Amino acid sequence: MVHIPRWQVILTLLVLIGGIFFASPNLFKHETLQEVPGWVPKDQINLGLDLQGGSYLLLEVDVNSVFAEQAENLVDSLRPDLRREKLGYVELGTKGDDVTFQLTDPSDENIARARELLRNLAPESLITQSDGIFDITDSDAVKQRRRGSVLEQAIEVIGRRLNPNGTVELSIQSQGEDRILIQLPGVQNTEDAKRKIEKTAKLTFRFVDENANPGARSAPPGSEFLLADESDVSGGTQRYVIKKRVIVGGETLVDAQATFQDGQPVVSFAFDSSGAKRFGDATKNNVGRPFAIVLDDKVVSAPVIRSPILDGRGIISGSFTLDQTQELALLLRAGALPASIAFLEERSVGPGLGADQIRAGEFASVLGLILVIIFMAVTYGLFGLMANVALVMNLVLILAALSGLGATLTLPGIAGIVLTIGMAVDANVLIFERIREEAGNGRSPISAIDAGYRRALTTIVDSNLTTLIAALLLLQFGTGPIKGFAVTLAIGLVTSMFTAIMLTRLLVVTWLRRRRPQALGI
Structure with missing residues (x-):
């Protein structure tokens, strides 16, 4: 783990440079970005309705039109089937949501055959008959279920379109x-x-x-x-x-x-x-x-x-x-x-309330960031400062990913970022504690760092993977604010894994090769 191939170094630097490049538009006003060259990224994080209005x-x-259309479809299906069964009929059509027709020969045998045909075509419908005059309608329970299904399908389709x-x-x-x-x-x-x-x-x-x-x-x-x-x-x-x-x-x-x-x-x-x-x-x-x-x-x-x-x-x-x-x-x-x-x-909502919420979210994020930085610096010294550099770059990568995806940031999304700030150093804490333990057992600095990264890697992957699975499930089955929280959490988990395993390790190994310390100040 101490040896880092050149391609990994280049990949890490390219990702960091790309993150800064794509996150930078968020530092400028939209009008300013319109004046820059076309090849410069201009995508910014969108703010949700609770933050910027909308x-x-x-x-x-028109749910009733669905019932009328289903009745027409039943008529179209019933006509050729009646002819195929050689059942004479007249006045086949719709009355509201019902389908009606009359058999020309209402014998018991023909009525039984017509009922069997209708049960196959409309198994959930209520079938009434009097003197060969049939009326096919749906019960209130069936209509209520179909009404809910139509509304649910409409919501799903509109969501996919927008x-x-x-x-x-x-x-x-x-x-x-x-x-x-x-x-x-x-x-x-x-x-x-x-x-x-x-x-x-x-x-x-x-x-x-x-x-x-x-x-x-x-x-x-x-x-x-x-x-x-x-x-x-x-x-x-x-x-x-x-x-x-x-x-x-x-x-x-x-x-x-x-x-x-x-x-x-x-x-x-x-x-x-x-x-x-x-x-x-x-x-x-x-x-x-x-x-x-x-x-x-x-x-x-x-x-x-x-x-x-x-x-x-x-x-x-x-x-x-x-x-x-x-x-x-x-x-x-x-x-x-x-x-x-x-x-x-159709109504428009102003961003007045959102301004207060943005300030509160910014305060929580900055305060959380400062407290985490102080804790890491005090607890792990130079190694903690390296983790803090990775933490800052982790936030930059999150902003870059949200900007590139054109994602919308709301209060739950800000909560996901604040949570990510605390979780971002979790991997570094596991690594540094393992390095401290190995160094305390008498290993040399190179051996302690190598063992620390190698043995902590499995734990880091397991812990982040389980959280990522939960975030992906929230993203798949959640709606609205839940999805906003899941998006920022999932992105933060991926970027924190990258900064902890790639960036922090690159900083530690570079320091180790240049300084060649006899002891680790951790």
Whole structure:
């Protein structure tokens, strides 16, 4: 452990220089950074809503439209099944959230067959029948469960859209049965966020009804009229007759990326194994038929299937700009909203309270740093001063990492940094105590330092790894402030491991080689 390869020395110095380089923008005002050359890093740590103010958005999710859509889907599924079973019917349709129809021959046998068919299609629904007239509805308990599921899915999708990298600390929570409250730290103009939120981004792949006339007054059963999307070459004026039956849904997408094809911006997508199989079967069995790509009830494109597409990958093309493809890819990766939403309220919050909290957090951080520095210097002398240098560089690396990630710092994040200050010297304390013990057993300075680092390494890795696992679990399953605390704690653990094992050891070994002491002042 006393011998340090040259590549480790170079790597350590490069990391330290890079940390200073990327942390330095936090020392300047945002206006000043706009005047520096483009190659200079300008990313600063974002402050959370509790520190710098921001915006609140209150949304309402149209949960009832989900029930109506499910009823329509049941009608579309029921129609071909009734025909296949040779069960005559009339007046098949929806009444509110219910599905109703009447058998033309309400014999006991036909009623029993229809009930069995309905139990398979809608196992959770309540089925009532009188004189061959069927009514299918959901119980209040089922509707309540689905309502909660829709709201939970909407919160998850909105979170992925606004925070795709997981580094911006947002607060997204439900209010009541159909409302969502969003806090956007530091955001005063919410137009960009609202645009990302309100787009449903529901992607489906369906066949074009070639036997229907797009100019007709009404679409045939099982089909509907849809207009071309504005990105279509027709400029959104062309009308298509599209089968209602969804061949592949956007929920089977596993990836979507903005890319280029023939010099034009497009969106490439990939299905999971289930979606790839359905997509492959559909294209293999329908070569020569037009296949519509439908986004939010608009036909993005309707290409003719030239050959089977069996790898589960495809391209969405149109008159897109690069920004549009990037936003569309983000929305598709985040997933479709389960229902449309409406913005009920928008409020801005000033940073007045945050100023007091920042001062309190700064005071706690500086006080903790000073006390730790004094303790290490008094307890371990020169070795403690080396650990203090590593501690300062540890804070610089944390700031650099938070700046580079564009992370948002809130009060829980400051608490994570204060905790990291105390934990950052923990590894050095273990090493120095081990060195002191080895020196007390009569070892030479070189042997004591080598044994101290070598024998303390396993303990350091174990202790920091267990804490890091806890931080990662908080980051994965926590929300809002908990994630902010977990981010700073996880980054602090990694940087403190680096400074303790690499930087402090480099300082100690450099001093040892130059001074060649006969005894260790530790």
